[in-house]
Amino acid sequence: EALSNQIAAGEVIERPASVVKELVENAIDAHATQIDIRIVKAGLDTIQVTDNGDGIEQDDVDTAFKRHATSKIHDRNDLFRVRSLGFRGEALASIASVADVTLETSTGEVGTAVHIKGGDILDQHLEAVRKGTALTVRDLFYNTPARLKYVKSYQTELAHIVDIVNRLAMGHPQIAFTLKNEHGVQLKTAGTGDLQQTIAGIYGVSVAQKLLPVHGETPDFELDGYVSLPELTRASRQYISLLINGRYVKNTQLNKAIIAGYGSKLMVGRYPVVILNLQMDPLLVDVNVHPTKREVRLSKEADLAKLIQATIRTKLAQQNL
Ligand code: ADP
Ligand code: MG
Numbered sequence: 332e333a334l335s336n337q338i339a340a341g342e343v344i345e346r347p348a349s350v351v352k353e354l355v356e357n358a359i360d361a362h363a364t365q366i367d368i369r370i371v372k373a374g375l376d377t378i379q380v381t382d383n384g385d386g387i388e389q390d391d392v393d394t395a396f397k398r399h400a401t402s403k404i405h406d407r408n409d410l411f412r413v414r415s416l417g418f419r420g421e422a423l424a425s426i427a428s429v430a431d432v433t434l435e436t437s438t439g440e441v442g443t444a445v446h447i448k449g450g451d452i453l454d455q456h457l458e459a460v461r462k463g464t465a466l467t468v469r470d471l472f473y474n475t476p477a478r479l480k481y482v483k484s485y486q487t488e489l490a491h492i493v494d495i496v497n498r499l500a501m502g503h504p505q506i507a508f509t510l511k512n513e514h515g516v517q518l519k520t521a522g523t524g525d526l527q528q529t530i531a532g533i534y535g536v537s538v539a540q541k542l543l544p545v546h547g548e549t550p551d552f553e554l555d556g557y558v559s560l561p562e563l564t565r566a567s568r569q570y571i572s573l574l575i576n577g578r579y580v581k582n583t584q585l586n587k588a589i590i591a592g593y594g595s596k597l598m599v600g601r602y603p604v605v606i607l608n609l610q611m612d613p614l615l616v617d618v619n620v621h622p623t624k625r626e627v628r629l630s631k632e633a634d635l636a637k638l639i640q641a642t643i644r645t646k647l648a649q650q651n652l
Pocket of ligand 1: 463
């Protein structure tokens with residue numbers, strides 16, 4: 332059991348940013364409206380994620396750390412209609428097998444605190460905690476030196492963390508996010524539900540103000556977001572964010588559709604700033620392709636690509652471009 336958790340951890344938890352992603356996704360799934368992330372030494376020393384979500388019932392705390400224990404799907408069919416970001420029940424078990432983890436949680440009644448290290452429960456007691464959950468992960472990869480060797484510089488690992496929090500925040504403008512490290516606040520979003528305001532918290536007000544709102548829909552898809560004018564470009568694709576039902580995904584075809592929407596207006600090697608939130612029936616999205624759920628398989632991908640390209644093209648045409 333301990334070993335298989337460590338093997339699973341190898342697939343799900345590649346680096347500190349993977350832990351941040353899994354913990355933040357859990358907070359989102361628990362209906363949090365405020366998520367505070369604190370990291371020390373790019374997460375290798377400490378990662379703490381505190382939310383004001385549903386919390387975990389006292390009796391369910393043990394189960395939450397068991398592999399394949401998820402409260403989010405109940406039968407095989409649910410697997411095809413995943414609404415939540417998590418569903419594999421692997422993250423907490425994996426993280427607890429390669430780090431020192433403290434969980435404090437409450438559903439509003441009495442709270443529970445658990446301390447787990449290398450998969451073993453060291454202590455569990457009741458304590459007064461406000462509603463919500465705080466997970467503190469210390470000494471990540473302390474018992475997997477091979478994994479630790481692959482971790483890059485603090486700067487690189489921090490960049491990965493900021494990147495994933497950015498995307499999750501853009502996919503959830505109704506949630507107020509903060510990200511702090513030992514140098515101060517790295518990110519703060521308002522959580523008002525206004526995507527442009529969220530983007531301002533991430534890329535700055537001056538960028539956010541220059542973006543154009545886009546909206547498009549077909550019977551299958553709904554698309555909302557912001558796109559930059561062709562003059563506001565960047566040297567990398569990094570500023571393109573695609574979120575499907577609140578999940579940040581990478582998809583080459585859809586990226587191509589975005590670029591195609593700009594036609595010849597983009598210079599070679601330049602990319603726009605684009606944030607697209609796509610809503611669709613979960614039945615159209617297969618998130619079971621990869622353990623990190625970053626890659627997804629879409630039915631009707633070509634239709635969606637067409638919608639994206641047409642929506643951007645129309646928007647730019649309205650600006651007489
Ligand atoms: P999954 O998200 O795939 O269900 P995880 O290992 O990430 O699996 O989490 C296991 C379970 O622990 C979740 O199904 C959920 O019931 C509970 N849980 C984890 N984090 C939180 C949280 N922040 N708030 C409430 N419940 C949580
Ligand atoms: Mg999860």
